[in-house]
Amino acid sequence: MAGGTARTRRRAAVGSLAALLVLAVPLSAAGSTVVKGAAAGTEDVTGAAWGVSSSPTSFTWDLIGGSQTATVANDGTVALTQISYTVMVSAGLGLTTFSLAVCSVAWSGGLCSGGAGTAIGGTYGINSVTTVASSVVPPVGGHVYLKATASGITVTSITMTLSLAVTGSNTPASTQLRSAVTTNQ
Amino acid sequence: MRPTHVRSRGRRARTMLAGVFTLAVALFTAAAVYAGLTAQATGTEQVSSGTLNLTVGADAPSVGFSNFTGLMAPGDVDNVAVNLNNTGSLASAAGMTLWVAGSPVNALTNGSAAGEGLDVTITQCSVAWSAGGTCSGTATSILAQTAVSSMNSAGTAVALSNVPALAASTGQVAHLQVSLTLVGTEASTNGVSPSPTIQGLTTTLTYTFTEQQRAPVTTNQ
Numbered sequence: 001m002a003g004g005t006a007r008t009r010r011r012a013a014v015g016s017l018a019a020l021l022v023l024a025v026p027l028s029a030a031g032s033t034v035v036k037g038a039a040a041g042t043e044d045v046t047g048a049a050w051g052v053s054s055s056p057t058s059f060t061w062d063l064i065g066g067s068q069t070a071t072v073a074n075d076g077t078v079a080l081t082q083i084s085y086t087v088m089v090s091a092g093l094g095l096t097t098f099s100l101a102v103c104s105v106a107w108s109g110g111l112c113s114g115g116a117g118t119a120i121g122g123t124y125g126i127n128s129v130t131t132v133a134s135s136v137v138p139p140v141g142g143h144v145y146l147k148a149t150a151s152g153i154t155v156t157s158i159t160m161t162l163s164l165a166v167t168g169s170n171t172p173a174s175t176q177l178r179s180a181v182t183t184n185q
Numbered sequence: 186m187r188p189t190h191v192r193s194r195g196r197r198a199r200t201m202l203a204g205v206f207t208l209a210v211a212l213f214t215a216a217a218v219y220a221g222l223t224a225q226a227t228g229t230e231q232v233s234s235g236t237l238n239l240t241v242g243a244d245a246p247s248v249g250f251s252n253f254t255g256l257m258a259p260g261d262v263d264n265v266a267v268n269l270n271n272t273g274s275l276a277s278a279a280g281m282t283l284w285v286a287g288s289p290v291n292a293l294t295n296g297s298a299a300g301e302g303l304d305v306t307i308t309q310c311s312v313a314w315s316a317g318g319t320c321s322g323t324a325t326s327i328l329a330q331t332a333v334s335s336m337n338s339a340g341t342a343v344a345l346s347n348v349p350a351l352a353a354s355t356g357q358v359a360h361l362q363v364s365l366t367l368v369g370t371e372a373s374t375n376g377v378s379p380s381p382t383i384q385g386l387t388t389t390l391t392y393t394f395t396e397q398q399r400a401p402v403t404t405n406q
Contacts, residue, residue, distance in 0.1 A: 035237045035275070035397070035398040036237065036395055036396065036397050036398070037237040037238050037239035037271075037273060037277065037395070037396045037397075037398075038239060038393055038394065038395045038396075039239040039240050039241040039269065039393075039394050040241065040391050040392060040393045040394070041241045041242075041249065041250030041267060041391070041392050042250055042389055042390060042391045042392070043250045043251060043252070043253060043263075043265065043365070043389070043390045043392070044251075044252040044253060044387070044388075044389050044390075045253050045257060045263070045293065045303065045365065045387070045388055045389075045390060046253075046255075046256055046257065046385075046386070046387040047256065047257050047258075047293060047367060047383050047384055047385060047386045047387075048256035048257060048258040048384065048385070049256075049373075049378060049384040049385035050258070050371075050373055050378075050384065051373030051374075051375075051376040051377065051378060052373075052375075052376060053375050053376030054375070057375065073376070075376040076373070076384075077256050077385070078256060078258045084372075163374060163375060164374070164375055164376075165372045165373065165374045165375075166372065166373050167370065167371065167372040167373075168258055168259045168369070168370070168371055168372075168373075168384075169259050169260070169369070169370035169371075170259035170260035170366070170367065170368050170369060170370070171260075171370065172260065174370060175258075175259065175260065177258050177259070178258065180258065180259070180260030180261050180262070181255070181258075181261050181262075182261070182262040182263075182264065182318070183253070183255060183261070183262070183263050183264065184247070184264045184265075184266075184316065184317055184318035185247060185248050185251065185253070185263065185264070185265055
């Protein structure tokens with residue numbers, strides 16, 4: 001009998017609570033309703049990509065100096081103004097200096113359209129790391145051509161390794177891409 | 186002959202039945218009397234609800250929001266001019282918000298490349314923007330340069346400032362220039378871009394402007 005009474009009270013309490021909720025929800029909703037209007041527009045955007053690569057990236061000389069060539073490709077989708085070259089010459093023995101030159105057409109007989117091409121930096125010594133920049137750049141999808149030269153005699157095998165980098169930045173002084181463009185459409 | 190307690194139960198049942206019958210007759214009679222005393226009065230009141238509509242469209246000669254076919258490099262700016270028009274019958278309150286969603290979500294819009302991605306700046310002109318992106322009237326900043334990654338969901342919508350033309354009465358138009366720029370500094374080495382990167386990505390930006398109704402009005406008439 002006592003258990004039945006408790007059950008009855010519980011049911012009554014639950015019923016009362018449910019009734020309160022039914023009443024409270026619409027009141028609360030009515031009190032907080034704010035009409036909003038929205039408008040949307042869409043715009044498609046694609047970012048450019050930038051980067052260059054050299055093939056090959058290293059040159060090795062054994063005993064005798066001389067020139068070797070490589071091709072630099074613009075792998076990106078945006079015009080460049082400059083490329084940074086980090087030139088690493090390995091340790092070794094020899095009476096040699098190394099140099100790097102670039103040409104916008106393929107080297108022919110050691111010449112760039114009959115000339116010497118454009119020097120990239122100065123000369124590089126054995127066991128050195130130097131970063132220099134060149135403004136001779138390949139167009140998008142195009143190439144420029146490098147010539148690495150060892151002048152003198154190497155006693156041991158010496159390797160020059162190149163690392164090419166291009167930096168894009170919204171800070172004009174830092175970018176190696178074409179100038180920023182403003183489009184009004 | 187039935188036992189005494191059975192006869193007693195039968196009497197109680199007959200008594201209850203008689204009581205119920207008597208009560209039903211009484212209620213029926215009372216209802217009839219009450220119905221006979223009902224009177225009605227009616228009055229009519231016409232009510233119309235207002236509308237709160239906001240539209241966004243091209244602010245000629247600009248093409249408005251569209252497909253930007255160029256490939257954005259860091260520092261590039263794409264300007265479009267749009268009209269934001271309150272076409273409803275209700276004025277809006279100050280406090281318009283904007284959020285910009287990217288689809289697909291990538292480093293252009295989600296901040297995964299720290300400090301890099303697309304930024305939006307909005308300026309209002311008192312007259313239509315020229316084809317060259319200049320304002321011949323009075324220009325007012327609506328949104329300072331803000332990274333899309335910081336407002337790329339409804340929950341992170343940013344409040345626009347200085348939108349008097351839209352906060353006033355209905356039918357008002359705001360001439361907005363929406364400037365999109367790519368921010369970032371990245372070096373690609375030997376043809377390989379860093380990871381994550383903002384390079385070579387495509388996204389569709391959806392700009393959602395939201396206004397709220399003017400403050401509720403109590404009218405006594």
